[in-house]
Amino acid sequence: MVEINWTHRSVNDLKNIFDYISYDSKRYAERQIKKIQQRAQILKSFPDVGSQVKEVDQNDIKQLVEGPYRIIYKKISDQRIDILTIHHSKQNLDPEKL
Numbered sequence: 001m002v003e004i005n006w007t008h009r010s011v012n013d014l015k016n017i018f019d020y021i022s023y024d025s026k027r028y029a030e031r032q033i034k035k036i037q038q039r040a041q042i043l044k045s046f047p048d049v050g051s052q053v054k055e056v057d058q059n060d061i062k063q064l065v066e067g068p069y070r071i072i073y074k075k076i077s078d079q080r081i082d083i084l085t086i087h088h089s090k091q092n093l094d095p096e097k098l
Contacts, residue, residue, distance in 0.1 A: 002047045004040060005082045013086040017069070032067065036086060039066040043073065043081050055095045065089070072098065 006014075014033055021029035042049060042064070050062030053072055061084070064071040070087045084098050 001044050002078070003080045004043055005076075005080060007082055007084055009085055010083040017086060017088075032069075036066050036069055036071060039064055040071050040073075040083060047075055047078075047081055053093070053095075055093045056098060061098065074098075 014036065017036075018029045018033050021032055048062075050064045050071075050073065052059070053061050053063050053070075058074075060075045062073060062075070064073070068089050070089055070093075072084045072087060072093075074082045074084055076082055087093055
């Protein structure tokens with residue numbers, strides 16, 4: 001089974017998403033973070049399930065979508081995946097920041 005490593009940036013992204021949503025509803029913010037985390041767990045069994053990230057020309061960087069959020073990850077090895085960032089689909093993604 002693959003280990004999922006949440007990078008500092010992705011953890012910070014989750015915190016920012018929580019903070020933003022919790023202005024309106026702490027309950028909904030908690031639910032959204034849980035959905036993102038649960039969606040990423042599929043990578044443990046199916047590490048290649050994601051689709052290509054159109055802004056990046058690298059086969060090892062892929063994404064899963066959960067609601068309006070893109071869970072962008074990199075397959076480091078057959079045993080490890082790094083979650084690089086959680087990105088809102090309405091925002092532009094700067095590939096240099098991955």
